[in-house]
Amino acid sequence: VYRLTLIGRYLVKRRITHFAMLAVALCVFTVVVVMTVMTGLVGDIKEKNHAFTGDCVVGTESLVGFPYYEEFMARVEQTGIVQGVSPVIKSYATLTTESGDQQNVEILGLDPVRHSQATNFAQTLDFHGHDVEKAFEPSYDVNLPGCIVGIDKVLQRDNRGRYVHFSSPDQISVVLTCFPLNAKGALVGAGANPTAMKRFFYSDNSHSGLARVDNEYVYVPLEQARLLCMGGADKRITALHIKFRPGVREREGCRRIAELWQQFQTDKAAAPNHNLLNDVSVQDWRTYRRAVVAPVEQEQLMLSLMFVLVGITTVFIVFVVFYMIIHSKRKDIGVLKSVGASNTSVLSLFQGFAFSIGVIGSGMGVLLGWLFLTRVNQVEQWCYEHLGFQLWDRSIYVIGDIPNRVEPSVLAVIVSGAVLACMIGALVPSYLAVRLRPVETLHAGRM
Amino acid sequence: MLKLFLWLKYVRRRRIILLSVVAVALSVSLLIAVASLFTGFIAAFERSAVQAIGDIVIRAPEGIPFEKYPAFLAQLEHTGMIEAATASLSAEGLIHMRGNVRPVLIWGIDPAGQARVVGLKGSLICQGKRDGEPSFAVPDDPGGIGGFVGIGVLAKPDEQTDQYNQAEVCRDMVNQRATLTTVTMEIGADGRRTPRRSTISFHVADIVFTGVHQFDSSFVYIPIETLQKALYPRKAEAVATTINVLLKPGVSPEAAVERIRTLWEAFATKELNWGPMAIDLTAIRTAREMQKIYVAEFEKQRGILETTFSVISFSVVVLVFCIFHMMVKLKQQDIAIIKSCGAANSSVIGLFLGFGVSVGVAGAGLGTVLGYLITRNINQIEAWIRVLFGLKLWRSSVYMFDRIPNEVDWGSAAWFATLAMLAAAVGALVPALVAARTRPVEVLRHE
Numbered sequence: 001v002y003r004l005t006l007i008g009r010y011l012v013k014r015r016i017t018h019f020a021m022l023a024v025a026l027c028v029f030t031v032v033v034v035m036t037v038m039t040g041l042v043g044d045i046k047e048k049n050h051a052f053t054g055d056c057v058v059g060t061e062s063l064v065g066f067p068y069y070e071e072f073m074a075r076v077e078q079t080g081i082v083q084g085v086s087p088v089i090k091s092y093a094t095l096t097t098e099s100g101d102q103q104n105v106e107i108l109g110l111d112p113v114r115h116s117q118a119t120n121f122a123q124t125l126d127f128h129g130h131d132v133e134k135a136f137e138p139s140y141d142v143n144l145p146g147c148i149v150g151i152d153k154v155l156q157r158d159n160r161g162r163y164v165h166f167s168s169p170d171q172i173s174v175v176l177t178c179f180p181l182n183a184k185g186a187l188v189g190a191g192a193n194p195t196a197m198k199r200f201f202y203s204d205n206s207h208s209g210l211a212r213v214d215n216e217y218v219y220v221p222l223e224q225a226r227l228l229c230m231g232g233a234d235k236r237i238t239a240l241h242i243k244f245r246p247g248v249r250e251r252e253g254c255r256r257i258a259e260l261w262q263q264f265q266t267d268k269a270a271a272p273n274h275n276l277l278n279d280v281s282v283q284d285w286r287t288y289r290r291a292v293v294a295p296v297e298q299e300q301l302m303l304s305l306m307f308v309l310v311g312i313t314t315v316f317i318v319f320v321v322f323y324m325i326i327h328s329k330r331k332d333i334g335v336l337k338s339v340g341a342s343n344t345s346v347l348s349l350f351q352g353f354a355f356s357i358g359v360i361g362s363g364m365g366v367l368l369g370w371l372f373l374t375r376v377n378q379v380e381q382w383c384y385e386h387l388g389f390q391l392w393d394r395s396i397y398v399i400g401d402i403p404n405r406v407e408p409s410v411l412a413v414i415v416s417g418a419v420l421a422c423m424i425g426a427l428v429p430s431y432l433a434v435r436l437r438p439v440e441t442l443h444a445g446r447m
Numbered sequence: 448m449l450k451l452f453l454w455l456k457y458v459r460r461r462r463i464i465l466l467s468v469v470a471v472a473l474s475v476s477l478l479i480a481v482a483s484l485f486t487g488f489i490a491a492f493e494r495s496a497v498q499a500i501g502d503i504v505i506r507a508p509e510g511i512p513f514e515k516y517p518a519f520l521a522q523l524e525h526t527g528m529i530e531a532a533t534a535s536l537s538a539e540g541l542i543h544m545r546g547n548v549r550p551v552l553i554w555g556i557d558p559a560g561q562a563r564v565v566g567l568k569g570s571l572i573c574q575g576k577r578d579g580e581p582s583f584a585v586p587d588d589p590g591g592i593g594g595f596v597g598i599g600v601l602a603k604p605d606e607q608t609d610q611y612n613q614a615e616v617c618r619d620m621v622n623q624r625a626t627l628t629t630v631t632m633e634i635g636a637d638g639r640r641t642p643r644r645s646t647i648s649f650h651v652a653d654i655v656f657t658g659v660h661q662f663d664s665s666f667v668y669i670p671i672e673t674l675q676k677a678l679y680p681r682k683a684e685a686v687a688t689t690i691n692v693l694l695k696p697g698v699s700p701e702a703a704v705e706r707i708r709t710l711w712e713a714f715a716t717k718e719l720n721w722g723p724m725a726i727d728l729t730a731i732r733t734a735r736e737m738q739k740i741y742v743a744e745f746e747k748q749r750g751i752l753e754t755t756f757s758v759i760s761f762s763v764v765v766l767v768f769c770i771f772h773m774m775v776k777l778k779q780q781d782i783a784i785i786k787s788c789g790a791a792n793s794s795v796i797g798l799f800l801g802f803g804v805s806v807g808v809a810g811a812g813l814g815t816v817l818g819y820l821i822t823r824n825i826n827q828i829e830a831w832i833r834v835l836f837g838l839k840l841w842r843s844s845v846y847m848f849d850r851i852p853n854e855v856d857w858g859s860a861a862w863f864a865t866l867a868m869l870a871a872a873v874g875a876l877v878p879a880l881v882a883a884r885t886r887p888v889e890v891l892r893h894e
Contacts, residue, residue, distance in 0.1 A: 016769060016772060016773075019765050019768060019769055020765075020769075022765060023762045023765045023766070026758065026761060026762060027762065030755060030758050034755055062546075062547070063547060063548050064546065091548065092541055092548055092549065092550045093541070094539055094540055094541055094550070094628070094629060094630050096630045096631075096632060096642050098632075098640060099509070099510075099632070099640075100509075100510055100631065100632035100640065101509070102538060102539040102540075102629070102630060102631075103539055104539045104540070104541070104550030104551070104552075105550075106550075175630065175642040177541070177628060177630045177642070177644050178541070178548075179541055179543045179548045179626075179628060181543075181546065181548065184546070185545070185546020185547065186546065187543055187626065194543075194626070194628075194646065195628045195644050195646060197630070197642060197644055199642075291844070295842070295845040298838070298840055302840065306477065306481075306756075309473065309477060312470075312473060313470045313473065313474065313760075313762040313763060313766060314762060316466045316467075316469070316470050316766055317762060317765055317766045317769055319466065320463060320466065320766065320769040320770050320773060321769055323463060323773065324769070324772070324773040324776070327773070327777070328776070389747075391751065392744075393740075393743075393744050393747075
């Protein structure tokens with residue numbers, strides 16, 4: 001009880017401790033705000049990449065693709081662990097608009113129904129979210145060959161990053177030109193022009209929330225993509241996107257698919273073009289999209305490290321404050337020890353005091369941070385309207401609102417870090433307090 | 448003299464003072480490193496634009512290429528403001544090489560002219576080391592069509608080091624055959640637009656490595672005449688879509704733009720019979736102006752990061768306050784003796800304030816040296832992190848450049864150092880005032 005009484009008295013009466021709490025609160029406030037925004041952005045990017053990719057991808061980087069995929073799909077579906085499997089052909093094309101503008105794009109040939117079972121494809125569509133089987137049928141003429149384009153190709157964003165949608169797609173056509181490749185990677189057709197070209201009509205747009213995908217992707221029916229990009233008699237694709245049933249762990253599911261693929265490869269060892277199966281890998285969505293996900297995770301890590309570096313100042317402040325308190329409370333310590341308080345008790349007194357400063361300071365910081373975060377989008381809106389300032393220029397970055405959902409796990413790490421910093425800062429002064437001898441501190445000449 | 452003596456005594460006896468110096472140094476070094484890295488990145492971004500496109504770019508309106516451009520280039524060079532000017536054609540397309548297809552930006556150029564304006568020669572891996580002007584001549588096919596291909600189009604950098612094996616790429620790829628395809632819209636007699644695809648076969652004459660990911664991974668250069676035949680087969684005269692201008696040293700790009708605009712208006716009216724609308728649609732802009740929107744965004748992000756760290760660095764003020772408060776409390780006898788010997792209040796304030804500023808100067812000096820060392824050696828630090836932790840923090844595919852810009856932003860460094868000194872002075876102010884209010888009679892009475 002005496003420890004609690006002393007801690008309470010020091011907290012109230014020693015004004016210098018308020019500075020330590022202020023410093024802790026300031027650091028915690030800044031870290032909570034920055035890390036909440038950063039974690040929100042990173043989490044959002046991961047979530048969108050996961051939704052876009054599915055849980056697992058069996059694919060090759062080569063645009064030549066791999067054959068016999070239908071047999072493998074049948075085996076995958078027999079396992080009972082998958083909810084959806086979607087074969088896709090991924091390649092590059094030059095898109096030419098009616099006015100003659102050109103742009104290089106990535107084309108993704110897919111079956112919209114199957115792809116919606118393996119990914120969130122249907123949810124990304126503007127006009128065919130509920131009848132995805134008709135996604136490639138332009139509403140103005142269902143007989144025309146349709147294509148779905150990334151939303152940034154057809155719709156404008158306003159200054160808050162919101163798209164201006166229309167009730168139906170405009171009648172727009174684009175021409176896609178590709179190099180069809182045979183199973184050996186050579187151009188199909190030895191004539192003067194080895195390219196394949198086809199006109200498609202805009203049937204829908206897809207908003208995945210991923211900047212490059214929404215700006216550079218054009219989706220066409222799987223069979224059309226095969227005609228444009230693949231030559232030869234065998235049916236080839238470049239990837240299979242897989243979604244596992246609920247309850248199946250990603251790691252376990254990917255392991256099962258990888259085993260299945262190994263067996264399949266062995267079984268096809270004598271089949272024509274079996275060498276194309278050697279380039280195929282089985283990856284979970286994180287590995288498949290690592291080029292996008294890894295850099296943002298690294299940035300988050302770097303920012304965290306910088307905050308740790310800055311947080312060292314807080315440790316110094318706590319150290320100084322405790323050094324002062326212990327220096328001026330030598331008599332208290334002497335009295336405590338002379339009435340029987342053990343070294344452990346004195347140590348725990350000051351560590352408890354440091355813990356209290358950490359808890360109160362970080363509590364204040366968290367509260368301030370939370371208050372700020374709940375209003376951060378309104379603050380940004382006000383700044384934009386009155387000062388023309390935006391945290392991110394929405395015409396450049398594909399970011400909507402500033403993420404402001406406070407994650408309990410992030411909070412727990414920050415608060416624990418702050419409390420730990422306080423206790424580390426108080427460690428040396430506490431040790432000095434333990435080493436004080438009552439006979440010296442209570443000696444009349446020293447009082 | 449007395450002040451200096453006391454300062455030295457306090458530093459020697461009270462090592463805790465060194466903590467405040469370390470804290471100031473940490474904050475200053477971190478802020479200098481962050482500001483320098485951002486400033487260096489922005490400068491490299493602007494410089495890369497000038498290196499890639501020259502000081503000024505004249506771009507033809509969509510679908511109306513410049514004719515008789517050699518005459519206009521001659522006029523430009525007569526102005527006396529221009530070091531060199533060159534014309535080019537560009538189109539998006541696909542390249543097929545060794546069984547793989549990549550999207551590329553095809554540039555039709557005159558290599559000698561391009562070398563004078565944008566320093567192309569220095570980026571050519573093989574010809575860059577030789578004397579003479581760069582050329583598209585193919586060693587194994589004299590008279591054949593040659594081209595330069597960005598290194599990233601042909602190879603991937605090492606996963607660990609992010610470096611290309613330039614020698615290997617040169618050995619494997621030079622003289623190899625490649626095929627390009629691009630599409631243009633032709634307007635028929637009935638006014639209907641028909642897409643027309645063209646293919647161009649060439650041999651790789653050299654590999655381009657600029658160190659800028661975007662250029663290295665997507666640019667292919669071929670002779671301007673060859674690309675003109677593919678894009679504008681019916682044009683007998685030389686045509687171009689872009690004119691790149693390099694100004695003489697000391698010439699202001701903004702002033703030169705006005706002069707060029709006047710020259711262009713006269714040329715387009717008299718020589719090309721262009722109407723006012725086509726003349727107005729011709730974009731004449733400086734390289735910096737073209738990058739303005741991105742530079743503004745980068746600068747904003749730098750400001751936000753600097754503000755965040757500055758807020759946390761406010762803890763330094765608290766730390767200095769705590770340490771000086773402690774010193775004043777512990778050194779009351781010193782203060783009382785000084786005052787009893789006749790020192791004025793202002794002298795006592797000067798003693799502690801001067802000491803605070805000295806702490807600021809020492810911390811800022813140490814922080815500046817540390818910030819300088821971190822910034823200048825940032826590439827080595829990044830390499831050590833990769834070796835020690837297997838973490839590759841900087842990739843050209845994410846951050847555009849193959850090396851981290853490591854120029855120290857001395858303007859920001861001076862600003863942060865001044866702020867640090869000011870912060871230390873502010874932190875010492877209140878304790879100094881408290882010291883001045885010390886009454887010798889009360890402090891010395893007991894003794």
